[in-house]
Amino acid sequence: MHLDKFTDYALRILMTLAVRAPERVATSDIAALFDLSDNHLSKVATELAHAGFVQSERGRGGGLTLAHSPDQISIGAVVRAVKRNGPVVECFGTTSTCLILPACGLRDPLAQAQEAFFATLDGYTLADVTSARRALSDLLTP
Numbered sequence: 001m002h003l004d005k006f007t008d009y010a011l012r013i014l015m016t017l018a019v020r021a022p023e024r025v026a027t028s029d030i031a032a033l034f035d036l037s038d039n040h041l042s043k044v045a046t047e048l049a050h051a052g053f054v055q056s057e058r059g060r061g062g063g064l065t066l067a068h069s070p071d072q073i074s075i076g077a078v079v080r081a082v083k084r085n086g087p088v089v090e091c092f093g094t095t096s097t098c099l100i101l102p103a104c105g106l107r108d109p110l111a112q113a114q115e116a117f118f119a120t121l122d123g124y125t126l127a128d129v130t131s132a133r134r135a136l137s138d139l140l141t142p
Contacts, residue, residue, distance in 0.1 A: 076122035
C-alpha cells in the first residue's frame with residue numbers, strides 16, 4: 001500500500017495540530033515547518049475541514065485547530081477520507097478494462113491485503129501517533 005503526498009501532508013497537519021493544541025496554527029506556518037507549498041497545503045487543509053477533522057478560521061488570528069480530541073481521530077478514518085491515489089489495482093476501480101478480471105485470482109488476496117492495511121490504521125488514533133509529544137513539540141514549534 002502506498003500513501004500519496006496528499007495523505008502524507010494531511011497526517012502531518014493533524015500531528016502538528018495535536019502537538020500544538022489548543023493553539024490555532026496557520027496553514028502557512030505548517031507549510032514553512034515542513035518546507036512545503038502553502039498553496040498545496042491549503043488544499044489539504046480544506047479537505048481535512050470538509051471531512052470534519054479540523055476547524056478552519058479565516059482572517060487575522062485565523063488558522064487550524066483539531067475538530068475533535070486526538071484520541072477520537074482514527075488514522076484509518078483520516079487515510080480513507082483523504083486518500084487520493086485511488087485503488088491499489090485497476091480492478092478495484094469503477095472503470096476496469098482488465099482482460100483477465102472475470103477469472104483472476106489476484107483480486108481477493110489484494111482486497112484482503114488492502115483491508116488489513118486499513119484495519120491496522122484503524123487501531124491507531126492521532127493521540128497514539130503523537131504520544132512523544134515533547135519530542136514532537138521541539139520539532140514542530142518554530
